[in-house]
Amino acid sequence: MRRLVPCTALCLFACNAFNNTTAGDDATATEGTAGTTDTPPTTTNQPTDGGGLQDTTIYDLQQDKVTPNTLVRVKDVVVVSPTKFSGSGAGTVFIQELDGGEYSGIQLYIYPDTATELMAQGKVPKPGDKLTVIGEYVEYKAMDDTGTETFSEINISLPDDIMITGTADAPTPPVVSPPDIANGGALTEVWESVVVTVENVDVTNADLGFGEFEVTGGLRIDDLFFLPEGGPKPPMGTTLTLTGPLLYNFGNFKLAPRSCDDYVGFECEGGSTTDTDTETTGPMGAVTIFDIQQGMVPEGNVVTVENVVVTSPLTFKKDGFFVQDPAGGEYSGIYVYINQNPDMLAVQPGDVVTINGLYTEFYDMSQITAGQAGDVIVTGTDAVPSPIVVAPADIATGGAMAENYESVLVSVENVTVAAEADMFGEWTIDDGLRLDDLFFATADWPKPMVGDTFTSITGPLVFSFENFKLAPRTAEDLAP
Structure with missing residues (x-):
């Protein structure tokens, strides 16, 4: 069954990039690339069997010759960017017609479960792959965008809908004028999703927020392919030549360099590779939470973690839970993100589970994305590991043991409230340790x-929005 996606109230992958915040912040996420969220497209789950498959080209899609929400097949196109995975496990990749030129590019959005399957099969598209793709052509519009612009995309809902048929050379990026592709430019629609180059531009605003900066002509530069670490930050006046696909989100057209190779005139580190010889990451097999948390598992692998114990209920948003190795101790916990909760998964503390999913670092917090039915299997029950008593200073932001106890069930004892709840509901106790409402409705939190005391507070230690936070699971975890 393919998923049909309504074209309203949706945002493109740059909006999908990184906002499955494991903390219970009430704010919509604004970390990372401009206006990023991690809400995958809602679906109607309507079957398309017999609904008609239309052969077309990217040129026709981008020139409005095909009706949105049509199931299309595009043949013999080339991958021109790495496949970038979001915190939810969803993927995005840009493709172009082999002849290049105007209207030749489009973005593919790959659903999380489909992305996981492609990873497991070692079939993640990489630069230089020649493809035939089948998916639903949609025009996205960000939920908070009041303008008229939309962004063209093909949604991929089945692993077999991406067929790697060979290799091909990517078209040479055309050199364009920055004002032509900046907001309001005459050629923004023409070059949407096409890899283009702007030459000898100067940095005119070094920090627009969210990892963006501005160059000559008002063109924004986005760090999509450098997330979650963040992209280069050239200072004011730096002269650059930049290359990347032109994307649109949250009311702005932006150029997104894919790696440091796309930055000429500034030394940088990071970004996704554009090397056509790069092998796609496949399944890694059984590993332990200790392996993951101590850096022995490369990010982006599909992993299996066996016989771990659930230490929390589902979060208030019903989009994840915490598990630990039964041995407990340092480096024994991790967060499991289940996105929109496939099949209404309902785990309980004490369940013994085996998890198969994509390991990522979501803004520096380790997580496994279990995006499809069968990725979490309950195999029995066991005692929840006892919380480890720690000092607040050791696990607060900057604390000596914070990384060690990330996602581990811990307790702090005989603590005093030092600061009342802020606009996100977080409040602070001794030594700057924050308390988060991840498991609570706002009204129940x-x-x-200030000055109130607790004999103990218990919960998993989470990391979000640049801070470590203790997340009590129930009211009983807040012992007066």
Whole structure:
């Protein structure tokens, strides 16, 4: 069954990039690339069997010759960017017609479960792959965008809908004028999703927020392919030649360099590779949480973690839970992100589970994305590991043991409230340790006064929005 996606109230992958915040912040995420969120497209789950498959070209899609929400097949196109995975496990990749030129590029959005399957099969598209793709052609519009612009995309819902048929050379990026592809430019629609180059531009605003900066002509430069670490930050006045696909989100057209190779005139590190010889990452097999948390597992692998114990209920958003190795101790916990909760998964503390999913670092917090039915299998029950008593200073932001106890069930004892709840509901106890409402509805979350005391507070230690935070699971975890 393919998923049909309504073209309203949706945002493109740059919007999908990184906002399955494991903390219970009430704010919509604004970390990372401009206006990023991690809400995959909602679906109607309508079958398309017999609904008509239309052979077309990217040129026709980008020139409005095909009706949106049509199931299309595009043949003999070339991958021109790495496949970038979001925190939810969804993928995005840019493709172009072999002849290049105007209207030759489009973005593919790969659903999380499909992306996981492609990873497991070692079939993630990479630069230089020649493809035939089948998917639903949609015009996306960000939910908070009041303008008229939309962004063309093909949604991939089945692993077999991406067929790697060979290799091909990517078209040479055309050199364009920055004002022509900046907001309001005459050629933005023409070059949407096409890899283009702007030459000898100067940095005119070094920090627009969210990892973006601006160059000559008002053109924004986005760090999509450098997330979650963040992209280069050239200072004001730096002269650059930049290359990358032109994307649109949150009311702005932006150039997105794919790696440091796309930056000429500034030394940088990071970004996705554009090397056509790069092998796609496949399944790694059985590993332990200790392996993951101590850096022995490369990010982006599909992993299997066996016989671990669930230590929390589902979060209030029902999009994840925490597990630990039964041995407990340092480096024994990890967060499992289940996105939109396939098949209404309902695990309980004490369940013993085996998990298969994509390991990623979501803004420096380790997680496994279990995006499809069968990725979490309950195999029995066991005692939840006892919380480890720690000092607040050791696990607060900057604390000596914070990394060691990430996602581990811990307790702090005989603590005093040092700061009342902020606009996100977070409040602070001794030594700057924050408390987060990840498991609570806003109305149920306690908001104590400065000077109030607790004999103990228990919960998994989470990391989000640049801070470590303790997340009580229930009211019983807040012992007065």
